[in-house]
Amino acid sequence: MSLSSLLLSLSGAGLIAFFIGFLRAKIMARGKERSVHSRPGYHAGFLALWTSLPAIIVLLIWAAVEPRFIDREVQSSLSAQVLQGSEAQIGLTMGVVRSVAAGIKTFSREELEAAKANPQEAQRLLSQKGIIVASAPGRAIIDSAELLNELNAKSSLAKTYTAAILALLGFVIAFIRISPNLRARNSVERVVVAGLMVASSVAILTTAGIVLSVLFQSLDFFNRVSIIDFLTGTVWDPRFADAGSGSTEGQFGLVPLMWGTLYISFVALVVAVPIGLFAAIYMSEYAHPKVRATVKPLLEMLAGIPTIVYGFFAVITVGPFLNFIGSKAGLVIQPTSVLTAGIVMGIMIIPFVSSLSDDIISAVPLALREGSYGLGATQSETIKRVVLPAALPGIVGAILLAASRAIGETMIVVLAAGIAANLTLNPFESVTTITVKIVSQLTGDLEFNTPQTLVAFALGLTLFVLTLGLNVYALYIVRKYREQYE
Amino acid sequence: MSVLADESSVTGLAAVSAESRFDNPALMRRRRRAEVRFQLYGLLAIALGLSCLVILFTSIIGNGWTAFFQTSIELPITFDAQEIDPDGTRKPSAFASANYQKLAYTALYKILGVDPSIRPQRTAANALLSREIDSQLREMVTADPSIIGSTKKVWVLASGNADALLKGKIDRKLPQENRQISDQQLAWIDQLTGSGIMKKLFNTGLFTNTASSQPETAGLAVALLGSFYIMLIVVLLSVPLGVAAAIYLEEFAPRNRFTDLIEVNINNLAAVPSIVFGLLGLAVFINFAGLPRSASLVGGLVLTLRTLPTVIIATRAAISAVPPSIREAALGVGASKVQTVFHHVLPLSLPGIITGTILGLIQALGETAPLLMIGMVAFVVDVPSSPLDPATALPVQIYMWATEAERGFVEKTAGATIVLLMILAVMNIITMVLRKRYERKW
Numbered sequence: 001m002s003l004s005s006l007l008l009s010l011s012g013a014g015l016i017a018f019f020i021g022f023l024r025a026k027i028m029a030r031g032k033e034r035s036v037h038s039r040p041g042y043h044a045g046f047l048a049l050w051t052s053l054p055a056i057i058v059l060l061i062w063a064a065v066e067p068r069f070i071d072r073e074v075q076s077s078l079s080a081q082v083l084q085g086s087e088a089q090i091g092l093t094m095g096v097v098r099s100v101a102a103g104i105k106t107f108s109r110e111e112l113e114a115a116k117a118n119p120q121e122a123q124r125l126l127s128q129k130g131i132i133v134a135s136a137p138g139r140a141i142i143d144s145a146e147l148l149n150e151l152n153a154k155s156s157l158a159k160t161y162t163a164a165i166l167a168l169l170g171f172v173i174a175f176i177r178i179s180p181n182l183r184a185r186n187s188v189e190r191v192v193v194a195g196l197m198v199a200s201s202v203a204i205l206t207t208a209g210i211v212l213s214v215l216f217q218s219l220d221f222f223n224r225v226s227i228i229d230f231l232t233g234t235v236w237d238p239r240f241a242d243a244g245s246g247s248t249e250g251q252f253g254l255v256p257l258m259w260g261t262l263y264i265s266f267v268a269l270v271v272a273v274p275i276g277l278f279a280a281i282y283m284s285e286y287a288h289p290k291v292r293a294t295v296k297p298l299l300e301m302l303a304g305i306p307t308i309v310y311g312f313f314a315v316i317t318v319g320p321f322l323n324f325i326g327s328k329a330g331l332v333i334q335p336t337s338v339l340t341a342g343i344v345m346g347i348m349i350i351p352f353v354s355s356l357s358d359d360i361i362s363a364v365p366l367a368l369r370e371g372s373y374g375l376g377a378t379q380s381e382t383i384k385r386v387v388l389p390a391a392l393p394g395i396v397g398a399i400l401l402a403a404s405r406a407i408g409e410t411m412i413v414v415l416a417a418g419i420a421a422n423l424t425l426n427p428f429e430s431v432t433t434i435t436v437k438i439v440s441q442l443t444g445d446l447e448f449n450t451p452q453t454l455v456a457f458a459l460g461l462t463l464f465v466l467t468l469g470l471n472v473y474a475l476y477i478v479r480k481y482r483e484q485y486e
Numbered sequence: 487m488s489v490l491a492d493e494s495s496v497t498g499l500a501a502v503s504a505e506s507r508f509d510n511p512a513l514m515r516r517r518r519r520a521e522v523r524f525q526l527y528g529l530l531a532i533a534l535g536l537s538c539l540v541i542l543f544t545s546i547i548g549n550g551w552t553a554f555f556q557t558s559i560e561l562p563i564t565f566d567a568q569e570i571d572p573d574g575t576r577k578p579s580a581f582a583s584a585n586y587q588k589l590a591y592t593a594l595y596k597i598l599g600v601d602p603s604i605r606p607q608r609t610a611a612n613a614l615l616s617r618e619i620d621s622q623l624r625e626m627v628t629a630d631p632s633i634i635g636s637t638k639k640v641w642v643l644a645s646g647n648a649d650a651l652l653k654g655k656i657d658r659k660l661p662q663e664n665r666q667i668s669d670q671q672l673a674w675i676d677q678l679t680g681s682g683i684m685k686k687l688f689n690t691g692l693f694t695n696t697a698s699s700q701p702e703t704a705g706l707a708v709a710l711l712g713s714f715y716i717m718l719i720v721v722l723l724s725v726p727l728g729v730a731a732a733i734y735l736e737e738f739a740p741r742n743r744f745t746d747l748i749e750v751n752i753n754n755l756a757a758v759p760s761i762v763f764g765l766l767g768l769a770v771f772i773n774f775a776g777l778p779r780s781a782s783l784v785g786g787l788v789l790t791l792r793t794l795p796t797v798i799i800a801t802r803a804a805i806s807a808v809p810p811s812i813r814e815a816a817l818g819v820g821a822s823k824v825q826t827v828f829h830h831v832l833p834l835s836l837p838g839i840i841t842g843t844i845l846g847l848i849q850a851l852g853e854t855a856p857l858l859m860i861g862m863v864a865f866v867v868d869v870p871s872s873p874l875d876p877a878t879a880l881p882v883q884i885y886m887w888a889t890e891a892e893r894g895f896v897e898k899t900a901g902a903t904i905v906l907l908m909i910l911a912v913m914n915i916i917t918m919v920l921r922k923r924y925e926r927k928w
Binding site: 185189192193195196197199200201202203204206207209210213214216217274275276277278279281282283285286295298299301302304305306307308309310311312313315316317347350354378379380381383384401404405407408409410411414415435438439442443456457460463464467468471472475 | 517518520521524525527528529530531532534535536538539541542545546549726727728730731732733734735738739747748751752753754755757758759760761762763764765766768769770774791794795798822823824848851852853854855858859861863881884885888889896899900903906907910914
């Protein structure tokens with residue numbers, strides 16, 4: 001049986017065990033409900049868990065280990081000539097073996113004999129079954145394919161028996177243990193809490209996955225291109241660097257990408273901080289609660305709009321508009337430019353600044369304001385001289401969070417910033433960013449052994465470290481500030 | 487005396503300074519103006535922010551609403567047996583190679599009174615029809631071969647240029663040389679629209695067609711289905727995982743280094759750029775686990791990881807909003823900790839959990855960058871029949887159309903954007919209604 005049908009039948013067995021356990025507990029408890037430790041449902045759950053859980057765990061481990069094991073066996077059966085070839089060649093041959101194996105599974109005995117005798121015949125028969133192989137498979141390939149099928153069948157059979165025995169064993173053990181004194185509820189609850197804990201560690205696994213996958217590929221990249229050249233190079237031109245050749249120095253320079261990223265984020269902050277901050281001040285200090293209740297969600301809509309929509313907006317409206325203004329003023333503003341991307345990204349992060357600042361300003365204790373009013377200050381003087389200085393660390397934290405958003409943003413810059421890696425101060429020219437280059441290096445044909453693809457992971461690592469640093473620092477500031485008034 | 491003088495000098499001094507602060511009309515006016523100015527800045531900032539929202543929506547809707555309509559022509563097409571199936575075999579292979587475009591052209595010549603033997607006239611007339619009529623008519627014949635030999639009225643697509651003219655995107659007043667449509671064609675189009683056989687119909691093709699290089703026949707079917715599969719996987723995985731994680735952290739976790747680590751982790755994961763999740767998906771799901779590229783399954787897995795922090799944070803907030811008295815009451819009548827949580831706390835926090843989950847889904851539906859990393863940016867012609875087939879997603883389709891060079895795709899892109907925004911709006915409205923209806927203040 002296949003893994004999925006096995007898992008399904010184990011779940012079915014668990015369900016049946018549940019009903020049996022339920023009936024068993026009911027019968028056992030008849031007349032002496034008070035002296036039974038657990039409710040019938042827990043006995044049922046106890047029986048079901050013992051029946052299916054051990055088998056499922058063993059099966060999952062088996063499924064994770066199995067392919068490696070079988071592949072190694074089959075690979076060692078390949079001819080010596082193939083095994084001496086490169087890794088890619090072995091992989092290719094293994095692919096052929098796999099598809100041939102899938103094909104000969106459907107062959108009759110006579111067809112199989114014919115295929116073994118004549119490679120051309122084998123190819124024809126395979127194509128009849130809808131399997132196209134590039135070259136006529138020889139006897140050796142078909143033998144390997146047969147071995148693969150045989151091993152798979154053996155493993156599948158063994159898997160089925162193991163699962164069945166484990167399920168039966170678990171069922172019997174648990175069934176015998178069912179008694180009025182059995183603390184079934186405690187056992188079931190322990191499993192439930194363990195399950196909850198496993199779920200919560202998925203977050204850890206994700207972070208570990210990100211760090212490990214990005215880190216390993218980056219290390220691979222730094223083996224080919226020196227990390228110092230990567231960090232200090234001012235030329236980004238990956239195309240002319242052949243894989244493995246020594247002439248890759250300076251071609252993967254991070255500096256122009258980092259410059260583009262920071263420049264666009266800076267423009268975005270120049271747009272977003274004044275608008276967001278003044279909006280936050282007005283909403284928290286002046287606006288009627290009803291006005292605030294409508295304006296705040298409306299502004300937050302800006303953060304809910306998918307970034308691809310902003311990118312498209314930049315392409316069809318903001319870019320042409322800036323170009324038009326520029327031509328009136330005698331300036332050359334390219335349709336994709338620092339300004340276009342920066343302004344649109346600024347619009348996107350307005351709510352990040354405004355909502356968080358609003359919360360922080362509202363959290364400043366009323367007593368500070370009243371003290372200031374009592375000394376005769378007007379409302380705006382109070383805000384400027386008392387409230388804002390008190391809220392400043394929190395606001396800085398909010399701005400840093402917005403900056404980290406801007407640095408990691410992809411779709412707006414992909415459409416609006418351009419792809420030329422320029423090191424320019426002119427905001428009307430196009431620059432490119434780290435995220436844009438990750439996208440352009442990884443779309444299209446992928447080979448995981450060229451610096452051209454691996455550099456994307458090094459860029460990803462840079463991005464991850466940068467945004468993580470900003471976030472941790474910003475959260476630290478915000479938290480420290482919050483504690484001050486609590 | 488001297489004391490008095492001293493006193494008066496002191497009060498006098500105080501009077502002067504008080505005057506300068508409060509009784510000095512010029513200063514007060516200045517301070518009041520500063521106050522008004524400051525308020526005005528705030529109003530201006532809000533107005534700017536909101537006008538950005540308005541401009542964004544008007545620009546998208548203004549560019550895109552016409553995408554929901556498509557110019558079609560109703561032609562009486564004769565399914566000529568000689569043309570479709572000259573050998574009379576009625577085999578699908580014969581239908582596949584016939585020249586259906588010609589059938590439509592012939593019908594059009596008849597209506598316009600074009601002499602087919604004059605070449606320039608013929609080409610000008612042909613340019614009114616879409617090139618994709620071929621497949622439309624072929625499908626009709628393959629589905630029902632009995633229509634061969636009969637004449638039927640069929641709505642066929644007009645060409646992109648004719649469509650653009652009817653939607654007012656081509657200026658009639660331009661001289662003929664600068665216009666994509668000649669004077670002759672203009673007259674024909676007016677004749678056809680005048681007699682009511684050429685008009686704009688609701689564009690169902692936008693929702694049912696798959697990828698195409700012609701803007702008039704490109705549709706969102708693959709993207710909508712791909713996004714649906716992705717959402718399904720995200721719901722199936724992120725809700726149980728996220729809710730379970732939140733319950734553990736909020737109710738069961740002991741205060742130790744490990745739980746602290748998990749908490750810091752979740753907060754930081756929520757802020758990791760989404761493109762990094764794409765790198766994770768590429769390296770782990772495709773390169774390591776060997777799942778198929780471009781499949782919505784991988785997209786769903788990546789976006790599950792992306793939305794998990796959102797779901798966990800929202801669920802934790804909902805759970806911690808349930809007052810401790812509920813828990814204490816349950817524990818007091820003898821419920822175990824697990825029973826308390828699952829029988830009392832969880833049901834009470836359900837509305838909050840559902841809103842949090844929908845918010846996570848909204849985030850996942852608009853996510854583009856991670857899907858580009860795992861190869862969902864592909865020209866997919868076949869509608870995916872399972873989450874393992876190559877597919878695209880709605881935002882990725884918008885990206886692909888936005889980078890198409892042809893003018894007609896701008897309208898399509900904006901149309902697809904409207905579809906995406908509408909779905910998001912509906913989901914947002916659902917959360918608002920849920921929040922209004924079920925939110926409980928303890």
